[in-house]
Amino acid sequence: MVTCIDVAVAGGGPAGAFTARELARAGLSVLMIDPATWRPRLEGLGERVAQLLIAKGLDEALAAASAPLPRHVTWAGLNSTANGERLVRRHVFDEALRRAALEAGAQTRQARLGRILKSEENEGVLLKLSTGEEVRARLLIDARGRQAGSAQRLKGPQTLAIAGLAQEPAGVAGTHVEATPEGWLWVAEDPDFGRWLQISIGADDLSGSGQVALQGRMSRFLAQEQLAGRFSDLSFQDPLIARAAGLVLSAPRLQLPVIPVGDAAVAIDPLSGHGLFWALSSALSAVPSVLTILENPEKGPQLAARFYRDRVVETFWRQARTGRDFYRLETRLSGNSFWGERVCWPDDAPSHPDVSEIHLQQRVVVDSNRLVEREVLVTPQDPGGVAYVAGIPVGDLKPFFPSSARAQPPPCTPSPALKAAFGWLESRGLLHGSLSRTQQHQTKTRETA
Ligand SMILES: Cc1cc2nc3c(=O)[nH]c(=O)nc-3n(C[C@H](O)[C@H](O)[C@H](O)COP(=O)(O)OP(=O)(O)OC[C@H]3O[C@@H](n4cnc5c(N)ncnc54)[C@H](O)[C@@H]3O)c2cc1C
Numbered sequence: 001m002v003t004c005i006d007v008a009v010a011g012g013g014p015a016g017a018f019t020a021r022e023l024a025r026a027g028l029s030v031l032m033i034d035p036a037t038w039r040p041r042l043e044g045l046g047e048r049v050a051q052l053l054i055a056k057g058l059d060e061a062l063a064a065a066s067a068p069l070p071r072h073v074t075w076a077g078l079n080s081t082a083n084g085e086r087l088v089r090r091h092v093f094d095e096a097l098r099r100a101a102l103e104a105g106a107q108t109r110q111a112r113l114g115r116i117l118k119s120e121e122n123e124g125v126l127l128k129l130s131t132g133e134e135v136r137a138r139l140l141i142d143a144r145g146r147q148a149g150s151a152q153r154l155k156g157p158q159t160l161a162i163a164g165l166a167q168e169p170a171g172v173a174g175t176h177v178e179a180t181p182e183g184w185l186w187v188a189e190d191p192d193f194g195r196w197l198q199i200s201i202g203a204d205d206l207s208g209s210g211q212v213a214l215q216g217r218m219s220r221f222l223a224q225e226q227l228a229g230r231f232s233d234l235s236f237q238d239p240l241i242a243r244a245a246g247l248v249l250s251a252p253r254l255q256l257p258v259i260p261v262g263d264a265a266v267a268i269d270p271l272s273g274h275g276l277f278w279a280l281s282s283a284l285s286a287v288p289s290v291l292t293i294l295e296n297p298e299k300g301p302q303l304a305a306r307f308y309r310d311r312v313v314e315t316f317w318r319q320a321r322t323g324r325d326f327y328r329l330e331t332r333l334s335g336n337s338f339w340g341e342r343v344c345w346p347d348d349a350p351s352h353p354d355v356s357e358i359h360l361q362q363r364v365v366v367d368s369n370r371l372v373e374r375e376v377l378v379t380p381q382d383p384g385g386v387a388y389v390a391g392i393p394v395g396d397l398k399p400f401f402p403s404s405a406r407a408q409p410p411p412c413t414p415s416p417a418l419k420a421a422f423g424w425l426e427s428r429g430l431l432h433g434s435l436s437r438t439q440q441h442q443t444k445t446r447e448t449a
Helices: 013-026 046-054 090-103 210-222 275-295 298-330 337-343 394-400 416-427 435-440
Strands: 002-010 028-032 042-045 069-075 079-080 084-089 107-108 114-118 124-128 133-144 161-164 174-180 183-190 194-200 241-246 257-259 357-366 368-380 382-386
Touching: 002 013, 002 124, 002 210, 013 028, 013 133, 013 275, 028 090, 028 133, 028 394, 042 090, 042 183, 042 275, 069 183, 084 090, 084 183, 090 107, 114 133, 124 174, 133 275, 161 210, 183 210, 194 210, 194 337, 194 357, 257 275, 275 298, 275 368, 298 337, 298 357, 298 368, 357 394, 394 416
Parallel strands: 002 028, 002 133, 028 107, 069 174, 133 257
Antiparallel strands: 042 084, 069 079, 069 084, 114 124, 124 133, 161 194, 161 241, 174 183, 183 194, 357 368, 368 382
């Protein structure tokens, strides 16, 4: 028997479970496939993720994370506690998100996606699960994380992370990041979960395989002179976990009927602490893509392909260059091979594109959970482009730009939304009548539409 469904989701990690939940809430029939083989582990969860979970009513998932804790950083010769992070028990977090998908009406199968038997843009996919079941779907969300198969990979220097739970109890709750000649160390102290240590080294900096090799490599790392014997007596409770952790652009182009999300699209270096945010935000942006493709088979695929490419490729390069800049801060260690490789990849371009000229551009954006083409305003402060200001499409505000051929003064009694939009335009030096002569001279708008 073949199960027929609107959307199949392969993978029930944060990206897959969240996509499945949002698609089910949008009224589609959804089947989420995941083998349920997780090992307890800790990760850091940033405030943007917490805010997104609250906004989406996912309090139960957020309850898998601690309150914000201090994050001590020993990097580039400095000791600081500038930012905080929450500690999240990933197995509990993922389970809560999967439950939310179920509650929203998604079906689930405890299985692996075995093979994609058929994949045609106009006809959808036919899948074979590890249980033998066959599933036909109009679209497949690929959320299998780094295990997603892709022939299109682009990689930076590859990193191996080795992590485990220490035998000794946790100290004061918080996290600690430290740069060392062989790579970097992340220690998370969670009084209820324990003391979690994770080292990040070059992917080829491990000889042998299996637990003995991992334990040996962890001990050698922790015995580095710089760590001053702080971890030399440490032993670990469970087998250590080794995971690939480098930045990978897995799928730069959308090849329908498959839509990759999360790590299956771009897998992010854990140093950024951005992985969970990307998993959830890419899941969120897959929803308008799916709805637009299914409702508008003529134009939807092309809009989705442009929308996907802009987001995924931009995210990869921004993450690559931001990571490089962070590694570059550690000038004392650049003579070591781990650091030497990372400070010169991918290039010397700035992490955020330099916008010297304010201009309008035609882009694919989300409107009422569907993809549409709109003008966006690109400014030095908003290099990613702004499509709406206070809910008003930027294109509708063009008559108020000083360079507009038919420039108008703002109305005497603007609506509250228009008033807020004018405030924003003014902050960008773009409001008719509010610019000084010099500003007007310097501020040009270029319409690329
Ligand atoms: C060592 C390390 C530390 C990290 N630390 C942080 C951190 O502190 N903060 C942060 O924000 N991010 C961190 N990240 C990144 C974060 O873990 C990932 O970005 C996030 O898990 C991606 O979510 P995902 O759903 O895309 O993929 P995953 O979480 O990998 O989920 C993929 C799911 O697919 C399932 N699956 C695999 N194959 C199949 C198949 N054939 N069929 C069906 N299902 C399948 C798996 O069982 C899994 O449930 C870290 C990453 C690493 C490697």
